[in-house]
Structures are given as structure tokens and as C-alpha cells.
Amino acid sequence: MRCPPVTCYAVLWLLTLVSGSWGQVNRLPFFTNHFFDTYLLISEDTPVGPCSFGMSRDPLCKEGSSVTQLLARDMDNDPLVFGVSGEEASRFFAVEPDTGVVWLRQPLDRETKSEFTVEFSVSDHQGVITRKVNIQVGDVNDNAPTFHNQPYSVRIPENTPVGTPIFIVNATDPDLGAGGSVLYSFQPPSPFFAIDSARGIVTVIQELDYEVTQAYQLTVNATDQDKTRPLSTLANLAIIITDVQDMDPIFINLPYSTNIYEHSPPGTTVRVITAVDQDKGRPRGIGYTIVSGNTNSIFALDYISGALTLNGLLDRENPLYSHGFILTVKGAPS
Numbered sequence: 001m002r003c004p005p006v007t008c009y010a011v012l013w014l015l016t017l018v019s020g021s022w023g024q025v026n027r028l029p030f031f032t033n034h035f036f037d038t039y040l041l042i043s044e045d046t047p048v049g050p051c052s053f054g055m056s057r058d059p060l061c062k063e064g065s066s067v068t069q070l071l072a073r074d075m076d077n078d079p080l081v082f083g084v085s086g087e088e089a090s091r092f093f094a095v096e097p098d099t100g101v102v103w104l105r106q107p108l109d110r111e112t113k114s115e116f117t118v119e120f121s122v123s124d125h126q127g128v129i130t131r132k133v134n135i136q137v138g139d140v141n142d143n144a145p146t147f148h149n150q151p152y153s154v155r156i157p158e159n160t161p162v163g164t165p166i167f168i169v170n171a172t173d174p175d176l177g178a179g180g181s182v183l184y185s186f187q188p189p190s191p192f193f194a195i196d197s198a199r200g201i202v203t204v205i206q207e208l209d210y211e212v213t214q215a216y217q218l219t220v221n222a223t224d225q226d227k228t229r230p231l232s233t234l235a236n237l238a239i240i241i242t243d244v245q246d247m248d249p250i251f252i253n254l255p256y257s258t259n260i261y262e263h264s265p266p267g268t269t270v271r272v273i274t275a276v277d278q279d280k281g282r283p284r285g286i287g288y289t290i291v292s293g294n295t296n297s298i299f300a301l302d303y304i305s306g307a308l309t310l311n312g313l314l315d316r317e318n319p320l321y322s323h324g325f326i327l328t329v330k331g332a333p334s
Contacts, residue, residue, distance in 0.1 A: 028127045029074035031120070036131045042067050043138040044108040067093070070100030070120055078124035085119040085130060093118060110137040111174045141179030144231035145171040145222040152220070153238040154202075158210040159246060166193075169200040171222035171233065179226040187221040193239065195220065202237065210243040211278060247278035249286050249331045262316040266309075270299065273306035275331030287334035293327040295320050301329065 047065060070082045082100040084093050094103045100122075116135040121128050147169065154167045173180045183197045192206045193216065200220075216239040223232035251274065258271045277283040288306040290299065298321070300311040308329075314321055 026078075026124070026126045027075040028129050029072045029078070029080055029122050029124050030129060031122060031131050032071045032073055033068070033133075035068070036133050039134040039136050040068060041136050041138050042104075042108065043140055044110040045140045045142065046104055046108060048104045048107055067102040067104060070095065070102060070122065072100070072122040072129075074124050076124065078126070081123045081125065083121045083123070085121055089116065089118040092116065095120065108137050110139045110176075111143060113137065139176040139179070141175050141224060141226035141229055141231060143173055143175050143179075144233045145173045145182045145224055147171045147220075147222060147233060147235040150235060151238070152235060153240065155240040155242055156204075156208075157242050157244050158208045159244045160204050160208060162204050162207060164204050165201050166204060166239070167202040167237065169195070169202070169220050169222075169235065169237065171200070171235075173224045173231075175224065175226070179224050179231075181225040182222050183225060185221045185223070187219045187234065190216065190218055192216065193218060202239075208241055210241045211247065213241065215240050243279050243282055245279050245282070245284065245333070249275040249277050249333060251275045251329075251331060260310065260314065262314040262321075264310055264314065266312055268310040270308045270310060273301065273308060273329050273331070275306070277333060284333040286331045289330050289332075291328040291330050293325055295325065299325070299327065303334075306331075 046067060049065065072080055072082070074080055080100075081097045082095045083097065084090055084095045084102075090105075092105055092108070094105050095101070096103075102120075114137050116137075117132055118135055119130050119132045121130045123129070149170065152167065152169060156164075156166050160166065169184060171182050171184070173182050184195050184200045185197060186193070186195055192204065192208065193202055194205045195202050218237040218239065220235045220237050221232055222235070223230055253274065256271060256273065260268070260270050273288055275286045275288070277286065285304075286306070287303050288301050289303065290301050296312065298310070298312045298314065300309050301307070302309070308327075
């Protein structure tokens with residue numbers, strides 16, 4: 001049966017209309033950035049910005065540099081809108097909707113957080129595509145070394161041998177590579193002590209003498225090895241020298257010479273002998289004795305006070321006494 005020409009024509013026209021209005025399917029956009037398949041590296045010193053887009057509330061904000069730009073294609077040539085998802089990601093990153101330029105909202109610190117997983121989106125107003133990217137925070141030398149277990153103080157005896165290690169200082173730097181490698185030095189150098197530049201071990205390099213110097217105040221410098229901008233920190237090291245009994249007593253008010261009358265009664269004080277201990281830290285008492293020259297024990301010497309007294313009767317006409325006396329007295333630590 002053949003249909004009328006008008007009817008067939010109308011049916012064909014309707015089918016064509018349906019095919020033109022409903023048959024075309026929207027094609028979603030897709031990202032073309034390669035870092036979605038690898039990672040995106042952002043230096044931790046990347047400035048925050050920009051102020052002109054209202055992405056910083058800091059009134060002193062300075063224009064920063066963009067982190068990257070999101071790139072996408074849409075086969076239907078629809079206008080695209082870019083964005084970022086997630087609470088943490090939105091705190092650190094902002095995306096310009098029309099251009100896909102990505103900016104920092106707040107500074108990065110690799111030592112606090114070294115990587116992010118950020119989800120970016122692109123929409124053609126009919127559908128949304130999201131992809132995640134691993135963002136690695138690149139290190140810069142922005143931390144000076146930090147000394148641990150301060151204050152530094154040590155006590156050593158004055159007879160500590162040369163070459164003896166006496167103390168270890170410790171500083172660390174959280175930066176990576178050369179910026180995290182620490183070397184030590186004294187500032188200024190010390191003639192009595194050396195410090196191992198790599199290990200921080202302090203060593204005696206010259207004989208010490210408590211009677212000359214009782215304490216040393218040294219300044220330790222810890223410097224990282226960054227070639228462009230090395231950072232350093234100072235710490236004080238107090239070295240206290242303790243006394244060792246290594247000094248002989250000495251007599252004072254030398255030379256000793258005196259006169260005595262021959263009729264002086266026994267017990268008469270002839271002279272007081274005085275010696276002192278040269279060790280200043282813990283001076284000892286001195287004990288006094290007569291070593292020689294005391295003919296017939298005519299004199300007595302008090303062991304504690306050093307008082308020399310007459311112990312018998314003198315007779316100037318006695319050949320033993322007529323030429324006087326030369327006494328040798330010993331003072332020794334008691």
C-alpha cells in the first residue's frame with residue numbers, strides 16, 4: 001500500500017528534526033597537563049599571590065608568581081571553568097576559574113608538609129571532570145642549624161692531657177642536601193681547644209693552668225653547607241677549669257734575717273716564717289720544720305704557725321754560737 005506523498009514527507013521531516021535536536025551527545029572536557037601522570041614540584045619559597053584576585057586577606061600582600069596553569073580541551077569547544085576540591089587543598093591553592101592559573105593561598109613549608117594530593121576540576125557547564133595530582137614541595141635552605149641540650153658547660157681538671165676529648169656539641173638542620181649538613185667551628189678560634197668540624201667533639205690542644213685561667217667562654221658556630229645562602233647559629237660553651245694540687249708552696253718576705261740578744265730567755269719569738277700554697281683553687285695549710293743548722297736544737301719552729309722561738313740559753317762567747325746561725329726551713333703542704 002502506498003501512502004500519500006504529503007504524509008510520507010511529514011514523517012520524514014519529523015525524523016530529521018528528532019535526529020538534529022536529540023541525537024548529538026555532549027563530550028566532556030579532559031586535562032592535558034602531563035603532571036597528572038607524574039607529579040608537580042613546587043618550591044617551598046614560592047610567593048603567595050596574587051592580591052589582585054582577592055586570594056589573600058593580608059593587606060600587605062605582594063604579587064606572587066603562579067604555581068602552574070591547568071590545561072584542558074573540550075571537543076565541543078564549550079567554555080571551560082576550572083576549580084580545586086577539598087578543604088586542605090582549598091586552604092593552600094586557588095584556581096582562576098576562567099584561565100586555570102593556580103596560585104598559592106598561604107606559604108609552603110617542606111619541613112612541615114612535604115607533599116599534597118590535590119584534586120582539580122574542569123567543567124563545560126554540562127559535566128565535571130576531576131583528576132588528582134601529587135604535589136611535591138621542593139626544599140630551599142630556609143632553616144638555620146639548631147643546637148640541642150643547651151646550655152653547654154663542662155668542668156675539667158687543669159691537668160687534663162692534651163688531646164683529651166672533653167665535650168660534644170650537637171646541632172641539626174632539617175633542610176635537605178648541603179643545606180642540612182652542619183659543620184662546627186669556634187668563633188674566634190681558641191688556642192687551647194679545638195672542635196671537630198663534622199662531629200662537634202671539643203678537644204684540649206694545649207696545657208691548661210688553673211693558676212693562669214680558671215674558665216673559658218667559647219662561641220661555637222654551626223653552619224650549614226648551602227653554596228648559595230649558608231645559614232648559621234651560635235651557641236656558648238663554658239669550660240670551667242678545676243684546680244689540681246700541682247704547685248709547691250713559696251716563702252714570702254724573703255730573705256729572712258734577724259738579730260737576737262744572748263740573754264734572751266727561752267721562748268722568745270725570733271721570727272715568724274710564712275709560706276703560701278700557690279694552688280689557688282683549694283690552698284692547703286703549710287707545715288714548717290727545720291731541716292739543718294739548728295745547733296744543739298737551740299731553736300724551735302712551730303709546725304702550724306711558723307713561729308721560730310728560742311729553745312735554750314744563748315752565749316755569744318760560745319764558739320758554737322758566736323758566728324750566728326744559718327737555718328734551713330722547709331714548708332710543705334700539710
